[in-house]
Amino acid sequence: xxxxxxxxxxxxxxxxxxxxxxxxxxxxxxxxxxxxxxxxxxxxxxxxxxxxxxxxxxxxxxxxxxxxxxxxxxxxxxxxxxxxxxxxxxxxxxxxxxx
Amino acid sequence: xxxxxxxxxxxxxxxxxxxxxxxxxxxxxxxxxxxxxxxxxxxxxxxxxxxxxxxxxxxxxxxxxxxxxxxxxxxxxxxxxxxxxxxxxxxxxxxxxxxxxxxxxxxxxxxxxxxxxxxxxxxxxxxxxxxxxxxxxxxxxxxxxxxxxxxxxxxxxxxxxxxxxxxxxxxxxxxxxxxxxxxxxxxxxxxxxxxxxxxxxxxxxxxxxxxxxxxxxxxxxxxxxxxxxxxxxxxxxxxxxxxxxxxxxxxxxxxxxxxxxxxxxxxxxxxxxxxxxxxxxxxxxxxxxxxxxxxxxxxxxxxxxxxxxxxxxxxxxxxxxxxxxxxxxxxxxxxxxxxxxxxxxxxxxxxxxxxxxxxxxxxxxxxxxxxxxxxxxxxxxxxxxxxxxxxxxxxxxxxxxxxxxxxxxxxxxxxxxxxxxxxxxxxxxxxxxxxxxxxxxxxxxxxxxxxxxxxxxxxxxxxx
Numbered sequence: 001x002x003x004x005x006x007x008x009x010x011x012x013x014x015x016x017x018x019x020x021x022x023x024x025x026x027x028x029x030x031x032x033x034x035x036x037x038x039x040x041x042x043x044x045x046x047x048x049x050x051x052x053x054x055x056x057x058x059x060x061x062x063x064x065x066x067x068x069x070x071x072x073x074x075x076x077x078x079x080x081x082x083x084x085x086x087x088x089x090x091x092x093x094x095x096x097x098x099x
Numbered sequence: 100x101x102x103x104x105x106x107x108x109x110x111x112x113x114x115x116x117x118x119x120x121x122x123x124x125x126x127x128x129x130x131x132x133x134x135x136x137x138x139x140x141x142x143x144x145x146x147x148x149x150x151x152x153x154x155x156x157x158x159x160x161x162x163x164x165x166x167x168x169x170x171x172x173x174x175x176x177x178x179x180x181x182x183x184x185x186x187x188x189x190x191x192x193x194x195x196x197x198x199x200x201x202x203x204x205x206x207x208x209x210x211x212x213x214x215x216x217x218x219x220x221x222x223x224x225x226x227x228x229x230x231x232x233x234x235x236x237x238x239x240x241x242x243x244x245x246x247x248x249x250x251x252x253x254x255x256x257x258x259x260x261x262x263x264x265x266x267x268x269x270x271x272x273x274x275x276x277x278x279x280x281x282x283x284x285x286x287x288x289x290x291x292x293x294x295x296x297x298x299x300x301x302x303x304x305x306x307x308x309x310x311x312x313x314x315x316x317x318x319x320x321x322x323x324x325x326x327x328x329x330x331x332x333x334x335x336x337x338x339x340x341x342x343x344x345x346x347x348x349x350x351x352x353x354x355x356x357x358x359x360x361x362x363x364x365x366x367x368x369x370x371x372x373x374x375x376x377x378x379x380x381x382x383x384x385x386x387x388x389x390x391x392x393x394x395x396x397x398x399x400x401x402x403x404x405x406x407x408x409x410x411x412x413x414x415x416x417x418x419x420x421x422x423x424x425x426x427x428x429x430x431x432x433x434x435x436x437x438x439x440x441x442x443x444x445x446x447x448x449x450x451x452x453x454x455x456x457x458x459x460x461x462x463x464x465x466x467x468x469x470x471x472x473x474x475x476x477x478x479x480x481x482x483x484x485x486x487x488x489x490x491x492x493x494x495x496x497x498x499x500x501x502x503x504x505x506x507x508x509x510x511x512x513x514x515x516x517x518x519x520x521x522x523x524x525x526x527x528x529x530x531x532x533x534x535x536x537x538x539x540x541x542x543x544x545x546x547x548x549x550x551x552x553x554x555x556x557x558x559x560x561x562x563x
Contacts, residue, residue: 090172
């Protein structure tokens, strides 16, 4: 249950597949055009329920509640050994070896 | 009101007119052309006025840095006596972290002046952060519309970082799955809010970039005592190159302007399944080529970004080469920057090897870096998506299949795009289904559009 005033992310289908632009590749056309926005809930709502939010700019938008207190999880990724190797290689070429 | 896709698109011209405060119809000419310079002058701002406005937003006057160690590396890869000095304009020092602050500033300033309460922009890139940043300074509301996720809800890390930054700067971010219908969402938001359309492609945006070219000429002359021989611009929608080249011309600078894009040939930009197979979300050929030959398919009736008018040469580089040079910039120069902005640096590294040592080449931008928007997470994400990453010869790179990091820096190459072919395509597009015989005015327009001469245009038109 999300409470009135909670900061949530909502989800909408903007265009179902059959209403999408004809100029699209087949793989894209097979899927709906979906939208996500964030805002403060105007009434209590369950996750998965359609509810109204007020966004940062004060717009009223409706959609299915998908997340409460949404946050960012992107990071610097897993270790990529090649990155170190590039640095080692070009330093050696430019400045010479340690010996 | 009918908010179906077709109904919104049918109201397009009216919505845009209200949302830019400019009537584009008045620049149209009877035939196929329009008065580009009149449209640019209609901003009402001289370059000095734009510089004054940008300085109010603490934008511009970014450092011009000589990359002595990278130049040394290029010289070790070059024939005897070759290897031009490489300089970079550190545009990441702008408040929003990229040159896009220049482009956003003039639009936001104009929106404020005309009494709009907010701005809307459609972008997955640095421009969103730039508009959000300037809107915050001007006390305007801001909505950024992004193409962000594939149909499995997997987002490009670079774009998610942009969403975070826009939100951090006070904007509302509307995120969509893959598809060009994003434009209808933008139109609907413009209609709903009555906000200004801070499009990337209005004359305000492009006039804002002119200061970048102007500054390069001024700073370079002060630092080196002459004009640079070459300025390299990363090319996507064309505004970066157009604005920079116009600024260079206004400063009377003689530098050649070379466009550079990441080669993503073979990948469809509107493909859901290929969306997360590419490791660059901008600065690539998927935007660079179509926007050069058909600039007017943007979100304004006539785009102010017309790169074919200004480029002397157009080269591509591989994804692996750009990642490689980004790591070189960190390891050899102590400058950790975002990869996309380094597209032109990868090109410059190779182009410098054809020039003499006393010649100079300027890379006209850097961009900020951070979580998601950095060589490590972008390579990590590619590997997670099944892209094969290994050291080898970049010429074997196949976009969407592998990323080949050069086994040695001397393997970094540029590939020339066929400008003649692009100019012919531009003429063909511009003439389109126009039935009447072309007037002298039409021909002059095509000469300007393609940066060629009357004989060239007439011979191409005759061959259509």
